[in-house]
Amino acid sequence: MNYDLIVAGAGPAGSITAAVVAQAGYRVLVLERDASCRSPCAGYISSTINIELPDGCIIQSRIRKMRTYFPDLSFHDFQLSGFLVDRPSFDMALATKAEDSGAEIRWKSPLIDLAAGGVRFRDGEASGKIIVGADGVFSRVAALLGLERQRVAFCAQYHIRGIELLPEPDTCEIFFDANYAPGGYVWIYPAGKDSAKVGLGITGAGTRSPHEYLDAFVSESPLAERLCGERTGYLTGALPISGLRKRLCYGNILLVGDSAGMADPITGAGINNAMLSGEIAGRAVIDALEDDDMAVLGQYETRADMLLGRPLARSLEKRRKLDCCCTSNEMLQRHLPGLWVTFREYWT
Numbered sequence: 366m367n368y369d370l371i372v373a374g375a376g377p378a379g380s381i382t383a384a385v386v387a388q389a390g391y392r393v394l395v396l397e398r399d400a401s402c403r404s405p406c407a408g409y410i411s412s413t414i415n416i417e418l419p420d421g422c423i424i425q426s427r428i429r430k431m432r433t434y435f436p437d438l439s440f441h442d443f444q445l446s447g448f449l450v451d452r453p454s455f456d457m458a459l460a461t462k463a464e465d466s467g468a469e470i471r472w473k474s475p476l477i478d479l480a481a482g483g484v485r486f487r488d489g490e491a492s493g494k495i496i497v498g499a500d501g502v503f504s505r506v507a508a509l510l511g512l513e514r515q516r517v518a519f520c521a522q523y524h525i526r527g528i529e530l531l532p533e534p535d536t537c538e539i540f541f542d543a544n545y546a547p548g549g550y551v552w553i554y555p556a557g558k559d560s561a562k563v564g565l566g567i568t569g570a571g572t573r574s575p576h577e578y579l580d581a582f583v584s585e586s587p588l589a590e591r592l593c594g595e596r597t598g599y600l601t602g603a604l605p606i607s608g609l610r611k612r613l614c615y616g617n618i619l620l621v622g623d624s625a626g627m628a629d630p631i632t633g634a635g636i637n638n639a640m641l642s643g644e645i646a647g648r649a650v651i652d653a654l655e656d657d658d659m660a661v662l663g664q665y666e667t668r669a670d671m672l673l674g675r676p677l678a679r680s681l682e683k684r685r686k687l688d689c690c691c692t693s694n695e696m697l698q699r700h701l702p703g704l705w706v707t708f709r710e711y712w713t
């Protein structure tokens with residue numbers, strides 16, 4: 366099998382790269398490890414960059430406000446604009462778009478190795494002029510390139526129904542408390558009537574597992590009363606918090622999305638950046654194929670750095686401060702405005 370482009374991973378970064386390149390008429394293969402899209406996620410997507418939600422994606426709520434709680438439960442409100450999506454339906458809709466554009470997707474086909482002029486996957490081999498690693502935080506492609514593993518935050522999330530949401534159902538809530546989410550935070554994202562995704566991310570500083578911290582939060586925290594409902598879903602996952610990788614382009618191989626370290630090291634948000642990187646990687650791939658010159662792929666690294674380099678570097682700097690200065694609730698209470706994106710102090 367001969368392809369112009371082989372993409373490892375059918376998450377947002379991979380499916381968008383594949384769709385952009387296939388739309389231009391090139392032969393594209395997407396290798397996906399799983400039988401369907403199921404990246405663990407809360408599903409918040411910011412509408413600050415112009416994102417078109419794909420047909421078939423289930424929108425669970427419209428978000429217009431973020432309420433951030435300090436450890437003493439005083440809070441700060443901030444207007445923002447975004448959506449909460451059902452993540453599997455969102456990713457499947459993007460994968461379908463890639464297929465409709467002409468890309469071929471092979472499910473249950475993890476990329477195993479990079480070979481001269483192509484790849485090896487579980488059931489076979491394929492040759493491709495360009496390879497894109499869109500295989501997430503524990504990227505096999507990055508490992509095969511000999512790159513360092515990224516630092517990660519570990520997360521756990523319940524979907525709980527029959528709970529008490531705030532009177533404004535378009536508000537997502539964020540809690541900082543070192544006893545329940547050391548090095549991270551707890552989120553409550555409204556996901557329809559009386560229903561929310563309640564989750565947390567921790568950075569390894571704590572003594573318990575994310576599951577144990579989450580159980581403690583929903584059963585013992587000052588908010589526990591509001592959260593006793595029926596738990597209808599549970600997931601765990603990880604996201605990168607070490608910031609943008611220094612290099613994103615290795616000859617004919619590119620890294621996009623989480624495999625490139627594009628999730629925000631403080632908020633953990635990575636969907637928007639994954640989509641953006643898929644777009645710009647796709648365009649660089651088209652230019653390189655048109656010119657038959659792999660050196661053109663370097664444009665992707667330059668553009669990604671131009672768009673994402675500064676915000677991710679700022680966030681990484683905040684992450685370092687959070688790690689060293691905010692290990693107790695007293696410190697968090699004092700320093701949070703300088704460390705969280707909804708406060709003016711974060712940006713000054």
Ligand SMILES: Cc1cc2nc3c(=O)[nH]c(=O)nc-3n(C[C@H](O)[C@H](O)[C@H](O)COP(=O)(O)OP(=O)(O)OC[C@H]3O[C@@H](n4cnc5c(N)ncnc54)[C@H](O)[C@@H]3O)c2cc1C
Pocket residue numbers: 373374375376377378379396397398399402403404405406407408409410474475476477499500501502504505506520521522564601602603604621622623624628633634635636637639
């Ligand atoms: C619990 C949790 C909640 C989150 N909540 C949010 C949120 O609300 N908003 C937000 O913006 N971000 C959130 N994130 C981060 C977000 O999920 C990621 O940043 C985003 O999914 C990155 O997209 P991606 O396409 O780079 O990678 P992924 O979505 O991880 O996709 C990678 C794909 O590659 C596949 N794969 C892995 N290995 C191989 C292989 N060897 N061969 C082939 N395929 C492979 C995987 O199966 C997967 O389908 C959350 C993360 C977690 C863990």
